[in-house]
Amino acid sequence: MGEIVERDYELDFGRFGLAAPVSRPSIPFGAQTIADVxxxxxxxxxxxxxxxxRNSRYSYAELDGAxxxxxxxxxxxxxxxxDRIAASSFNSADLIIAFLASQRLGAIWIGMNRVLAPREKLYLLLDCEASLLLIDDENLSGLVSSLQDADFKPRIVRMNGTLQDDEWRVAxxxxxxxxxxxxxxxxxxPALISYTSGTTGRPKGAVHSQHNVAVVAAAWVARGDWDVGLRRGCAQAFTINNIMIRAGVLAFAGGGTLICMDRTDPEGVADWVEKESIEVLFAVPTMLHDLLMDPRVSNRRLPSLVRPLTGGASLPDNVRRAFRERFGSEVQLVYGLTEAPTSVAQTDPTEPFVPGSSGRAFPHLEIGILDEEQKMVALGEAGEVAIRASRTGAWAGVYTPLLGYWRRPEATAQALKNGWLLTGDVGRLDEEGRLYILDRRNDMIIRGGANIYPAEVERTMEEHPHVAAAAVVGLPDDRLGQVVAAVVQPARDEPDLAEIDAWLRTQLAGYKVPKYYYVADAMPRNAMNKIVKPTLRDWIGSGELRLALETSRRKPPTTQVPG
Incomplete structure (x- = not known):
């Protein structure tokens, strides 16, 4: 047998500001851990x-050996x-195998999206104190200078996800x-850290156990609509932990086949679906839109595709209808959040479509709609969406919430109250238990399925010497759902917005950078001196604020997308 590795779990919880679970339930069936999935x-x-x-195929026996x-x-x-293992590389079997191996060793996995800017990646590495960084050569080249100036440096192992030898493949x-x-x-x-930005603009890491993830997989399979053997394709980045769980862990839990897609353009996605007879496709709404609208794939019918799934942004009803008419399959909608982790509710493929509904809770969860004192509102009324463990049936008490935010005990206390995990989303429930999301989580912008937190963009913009104040809002977009718009209060009379935009692209991932820039002589503020964003949106809508710069639409990436 391999080396026995012991671990002081109590030290982990206390040292990193996490709360040890109050209960330690078992899962009714299926694997108890990711290690045994x-x-x-x-x-x-x-x-x-x-x-x-693209380069390899593994049976379950071969995958276990790998x-x-x-x-x-x-x-x-x-x-x-x-130990913490950070990974930032292309979608590949190598990445999936490394993740499964980390869980068999009891290590803690941190996925870092490739599209993050170097300084964003550096912050995550320093915050989690990663012992090891798995990264591709192209990605590493942009990070080298940042790492050189850092006091803490992880061991770097190159993982390119190709047939060519690299340090990972050789080992x-x-x-x-x-x-x-x-x-x-x-x-x-602790088993995974999933970083998500908050109101302070600094990313914070939601910490999950292997139980947290395994229970999601078991509950999803228990719904009965995940037939064993289905071929599941995903083009979203597996370096996003939610995607690793939703596509990867769930595929293996159901005994199906996971296809790691390495293209996100319409032709590439269609090629993958046809070549591999993909039956279940995980895709952001933008990807589904492009499969319908791009003239290069207008004659593709994708007959194998029976279960398209989407989440992370609202799906326009015209896109849903057109997808069903073109491909013959109803898109299933999933509501989830990083802190859950991942999926909370999903529509039922055996039932007629209900406009605006995100479906019902998975069997291990109870959804509550709460007022400001964390008390249930009347059925049908709007309130904050919250989740906790189901209290009846085989799944009663099985779910346990996140262990906390990495080194952020105050943030943990704000998210976990009176036995509930508060989502920050506004929604309602109907008589059938279906969930309807009425408003976005706080000020979060969802652009093409990618979560963008205005505070992070604002904080970065305000580091520029020509910006006295910045406010970021989401504006509607037919293709992406929302795009980023920034209102700038300049520190001098005529700010060079093109120069500010170019600088911002060196500081943030491209998808977070504003498409529209507006200029305001002064920001509308309340008694607490906070910027009143509804007023800014009104000014933009009425034309009171002039559009000072619209950045050109860039060609969508063909290898990875944020999710």
């Missing part, structure tokens, strides 16, 4: 195809239980045939 398909269908990327070898490789890089190949590492996994210990 391959066990059932290994017993029942070891030779069935489990994982596909994960064992990857565990040995990670231990060779010095990884032990509780895994040399460990081929390794037995499974003999590591005792605590299902309720």
């Amino acid at each position: 391959l066990e059932q398909p290994l017993r029942e269908r070891p030779d069935s195809e489990a994982l596909v990327d 994960v064992n070898a990857a565990c040995q490789a990670l231990m060779g890089f010095g990884i032990r239980a509780g 895994v190949r040399e460990a081929a045939g390794a037995p499974r590492a003999d590591v005792a996994i605590d299902p309720h210990a």
Whole structure:
């Protein structure tokens, strides 16, 4: 057997400001941990195809062997239980295998989206104190100068996700045939950190246990609409933990096939669906829109696609109807959030479409609509959407909330109140238990499925010497759902907005940079000196604020998209 790695779990909770779980329930069926998610398909269908990327195919037996070898490789890089592993690379089987291996070792996985700017990646690395960074060469080249000036430096291992040898592939190949590492996994210990920006503009890490993730997978399978053997394709970035869970872990929990797609353009997505007979497609609304509207794929019918799924942004009803008419399948809508983790509710493919509905809660969860004192409002009334463990049936008490925000005990206390996880979204429930989301989470902008927090963009803009104050809002867009608009109060009479825009692109991921810039001599402020954004939106809508700069529409990326 592999090396036994011991871990002081109590130290983890206390040192990093996390709350140890009040209860330690078991899951009614299925794997209790991510580390064991391959066990059932290994017993029942070891030779069935489990994982596909552009360069390789793995049966469940082969995938299990590759994960064992990857565990040995990670231990060779010095990884032990509780260490943080950050990953920022292309979609590939290598990335999926590394994630599964991290969970078998009891390490903590941090996905870092490739599209983040170097300084954004550096902040995450420093905040979580990553011991190891798995990263592709192109991505690393932009990060080198930032790392050189940092006091804390993780070990860097190159992972390019191609057939060419890199440090990761060589290490895994040399460990081929390794037995499974003999590591005792605590299902309720920290296992993943998912970074999400907040009202302060600084990203904060939502910490989840393997139990938190495994219960989502088991509950999704328990719904009965995830038939064993379906081929699931995903072009969204697997370096986003929600995507790794929603597409990767769930595929294996159901004994299906995961196809790691490496293109997001309409032709590339259609090629993948046709070539691999993809039945379930995880896609942001923008991707579904482009499959319909792009003339290059106007004659593609994608007959294998029976279960398209989307989340992260509202799907325009005309796109939903056109997708059904063109491809013959109803798009299923998923509501979720990073802190849950991932999915909370989903529409039912066996029922007629209900306009505005995000479906019903998964069986392990209860959704509540609360007033400001965390008390239930009357049925049908609007309030804050909150979730907690189901209180009846086989799933009663099984769900446990996030362990907290990494080193942010105050933020944890704001999110977890009176037994509820507060989402910040405004919604209502109908008599059938269907959820309707009425307003976005606080001021968050959802652009093409990507979450953008205005405070982060504003804080960065205000670092520029020519910006006295900045306010960022979302404006409607037919294709992306929303786009980013910034109102600038200049620090001098005639600010060079093009120069500010160019500088901002060196500081933030491109999808966060405003498309529209407006100029205001002074910001509308309330008694607490806070900018009144509804007034700014009114000014923009009425034309009272002049549009000073519209950046050109850039060609959509063809390799990765934020999600």
